[in-house]
Amino acid sequence: MRLSLLMLSAFVLVAPVRAQDDDLLKLLGEEETGPVYTNAAFKTTRVINGHSLENTAHGVLDFKIGHRFGPANGGAREAYGLDGATVRLGLDYGVTDRLMIGIGRSSYQKTIDGFVKYKFLRQCDEGCGTPVTLALVGASSFTALQADQVPWFAPGREDFFTHRLSYAWTLIVGRKLSESISLQLNPGLVHRNLVELASDENDVYHISGAGRVKLSKRVAFNAEYFHVLRDAQPDFRNSLSVGFDIETGGHVFQLHFTNSAGMFERAYITETTGDWARSFDDPAQGGGFQFGFNISRVFTVHEPKKKAI
Amino acid sequence: MNDLKTLALALALLPLASQAQERYMTRNGHIAFFSATPMENIEANNHKVTSVWDATSGAMQFAVLIKAFEFEKALMQEHFNENYMESNSFPKAEFKGKLTGVTADQLKKAGNHEVTVTGDLTIHGVTKPATAKGKVTVDASGAISAASDFVVKPEDHGIKIPGMVRKNIAEEITVKVRLNYEKM
Numbered sequence: 001m002r003l004s005l006l007m008l009s010a011f012v013l014v015a016p017v018r019a020q021d022d023d024l025l026k027l028l029g030e031e032e033t034g035p036v037y038t039n040a041a042f043k044t045t046r047v048i049n050g051h052s053l054e055n056t057a058h059g060v061l062d063f064k065i066g067h068r069f070g071p072a073n074g075g076a077r078e079a080y081g082l083d084g085a086t087v088r089l090g091l092d093y094g095v096t097d098r099l100m101i102g103i104g105r106s107s108y109q110k111t112i113d114g115f116v117k118y119k120f121l122r123q124c125d126e127g128c129g130t131p132v133t134l135a136l137v138g139a140s141s142f143t144a145l146q147a148d149q150v151p152w153f154a155p156g157r158e159d160f161f162t163h164r165l166s167y168a169w170t171l172i173v174g175r176k177l178s179e180s181i182s183l184q185l186n187p188g189l190v191h192r193n194l195v196e197l198a199s200d201e202n203d204v205y206h207i208s209g210a211g212r213v214k215l216s217k218r219v220a221f222n223a224e225y226f227h228v229l230r231d232a233q234p235d236f237r238n239s240l241s242v243g244f245d246i247e248t249g250g251h252v253f254q255l256h257f258t259n260s261a262g263m264f265e266r267a268y269i270t271e272t273t274g275d276w277a278r279s280f281d282d283p284a285q286g287g288g289f290q291f292g293f294n295i296s297r298v299f300t301v302h303e304p305k306k307k308a309i
Numbered sequence: 310m311n312d313l314k315t316l317a318l319a320l321a322l323l324p325l326a327s328q329a330q331e332r333y334m335t336r337n338g339h340i341a342f343f344s345a346t347p348m349e350n351i352e353a354n355n356h357k358v359t360s361v362w363d364a365t366s367g368a369m370q371f372a373v374l375i376k377a378f379e380f381e382k383a384l385m386q387e388h389f390n391e392n393y394m395e396s397n398s399f400p401k402a403e404f405k406g407k408l409t410g411v412t413a414d415q416l417k418k419a420g421n422h423e424v425t426v427t428g429d430l431t432i433h434g435v436t437k438p439a440t441a442k443g444k445v446t447v448d449a450s451g452a453i454s455a456a457s458d459f460v461v462k463p464e465d466h467g468i469k470i471p472g473m474v475r476k477n478i479a480e481e482i483t484v485k486v487r488l489n490y491e492k493m
Contacts, residue, residue: 024361024370027493028334036376040391057383094383125397179397217392218471249474250384300382 035127041176041184044252044296045092045100045117047210047224048241049260049268053133053174053184055119056094059302064090064104065295066263071287073279081290088263093301098122106263109150113264115139123175137170137188141264151196163194168265180214190269197233204270205229212245220245222256226269239272243292254294261290331364331413333453333490340373340486342461344479351385351478353378360488362455364413369426371404393468394433403431404439411445419447426457432466443486453490458483 042052045062056062070084078084090104098119105112121134143150147159167190174184190204210224226239243256259274260267279288338358344351357377362369375396380386390396406428415422422445430439443457460481463470470478 024332024363024368025359025372027332027361028336028359040387060383247388249388249477298382298384300384303381 035122036125038123038125038133038176041123041133041174041182042212042222043220043245043247044254044294046254046294046296047184047212047222048243048254048256048258048294049239049263050186050208050210050224050226050265051115051117051135051137051170051172052210053119053135053172053182055097055100055117055135056092056298058094058097058304059300060094061299061301062092062102063297063299064088064092064102065297066090066104066106066292067294068258068261068263068292069290071274071283071290072257073281073288074283078283084290086261086263104264106267108262108264108267110144111141111262111264111267112144113139113141132173132175133184135172137168137172139168139170139265141166141168141266152194165193166266167191168269170265180220181211183209183211185209188265188269190265192266192270199231200233201230206269208269215244218247222254226272228269235273236270237272237275239268240276250298252294252296254296256292256294257289258292259287259289261287330366331416332361332493333364334361334493335359335488335490338371338486338488340484342378342485343483345483346477346479348477351380353380353386353389355379358486358488360490361493362408362490364411364416367407367409369404369406369408369428371402373402375400375402393463393470399432399434402433405429406439408443408445416445416447416453417451419449419451421446424455430461432461433468435466437465441486455486455488455490457486459486460484 042054045052045054045056066088068086070078070081072081074081086108088104088106090102092102094100100117103114115137117135117137119135121130123133124130143164170186170188172184172186176182187207192202195202206226206228208226212220212222214220221244223242228238239260241256241258243254246253259276260272262268274287274289276289278286336359337356338360339356340358341354355378357374359372375394406426408424408426410424411422424443424445426443427440429436441457441459445455447453461484462481
């Protein structure tokens with residue numbers, strides 16, 4: 001009797017040893033990970049003309065070639081716009097993962113522009129609860145046209161340097177909703193130091209938005225719209241663009257249709273003359289939309305990440 | 310009666326002795342991989358590898374956070390996560406298997422041991438049996454480290470590489486594992 005009791009107690013004691021945990025990693029418990037930021041909400045730092053919620057990464061230089069053809073309603077004689085061209089060449093650089101700076105030169109009114117873009121909040125997948133990315137872009141432009149070619153030229157009017165400047169503030173609030181869909185609101189203000197008509201305003205506010213839908217791993221559909229809040233200007237329209245991003249390793253090709261010829265804030269927000277409603281009308285009435293493309297090529301000029309052991 | 314008590318105590322302690330397992334772990338293991346082609350060389354490093362090794366049973370496990378791989382170029386890292394590993398859907402690579410070639414007793418003194426690890430490797434949500442040769446080293450201070458180099462084919466784990474970049478990414482990726490284990 002005593003022996004069997006002893007055996008039983010021994011057996012009971014041995015039993016837990018057999019019930020070994022199969023998953024050794026569970027022994028370590030939950031892992032503490034730092035914040036994991038959502039990436040690739042857009043393929044590049046521009047949706048089409050406007051800024052997306054993405055920045056170039058720290059140490060990365062992005063060479064941007066923007067090209068807009070002439071109005072597509074120019075007909076066969078104008079090769080449906082292919083004869084015309086406005087160009088912007090730009091360089092963007094990621095000073096940190098949050099701070100990006102850039103400069104550009106546009107053929108549109110021979111303009112030089114520069115900007116600073118800072119991400120205040122970054123959407124997180126893990127490790128923090130930030131639901132959106134919040135960024136602010138401050139931009140400025142200067143037209144280098146000859147004095148008698150600026151839009152506000154009048155004989156006898158003095159040509160001040162400050163007349164040629166404009167400023168733009170854009171606030172970007174956006175979220176990558178799913179693997180394929182990203183949306184952002186990008187309201188802002190464009191200030192022109194001098195405008196052509198007394199009826200036009202120096203400060204132009206706009207409420208704008210953009211989005212993308214990924215069609216495959218390397219192709220996305222983008223759209224953006226800038227709704228300008230000002231008294232109706234007979235010559236100017238709101239900018240609407242649709243296009244595709246095609247990513248091929250180090251390049252992103254953006255092919256699109258837009259009614260804006262310029263590629264910096266003052267031009268596409270306040271001076272868009274193309275009218276989608278005139279897309280198939282006589283070109284003498286004015287331009288409709290035009291075909292265009294952006295090419296982005298990135299170079300890693302500084303490598304902030306730690307090297308292998 | 311006294312003898313019997315001693316026996317009972319001995320029996321009671323016996324299971325405890327067998328429970329004293331030699332388990333080792335790390336949270337900051339290093340895994341690097343290399344893709345070498347005439348077009349370009351790609352290298353990525355992950356210093357946050359988690360592993361547990363039970364030297365008594367030989368059981369060994371790894372968990373590797375895909376987003377923790379760091380590349381020389383930020384864009385490569387984005388494409389690695391977004392286009393190839395789909396790390397939002399498959400955030401971790403895992404290995405679960407057995408290490409043979411060294412016993413818990415041998416780890417008590419300095420030496421090098423040639424070992425073999427066999428088990429199931431899960432990358433990109435696809436599990437394949439895998440075997441790798443490696444080395445377990447116990448240095449003079451008793452610190453235990455493990456190293457292994459092996460080859461993984463992206464194709465085996467359902468990672469599609471489009472024709473356009475086929476020449477830039479090797480068909481066989483060399484993986485290097487370097488771990489410094491701590492006693493649990």
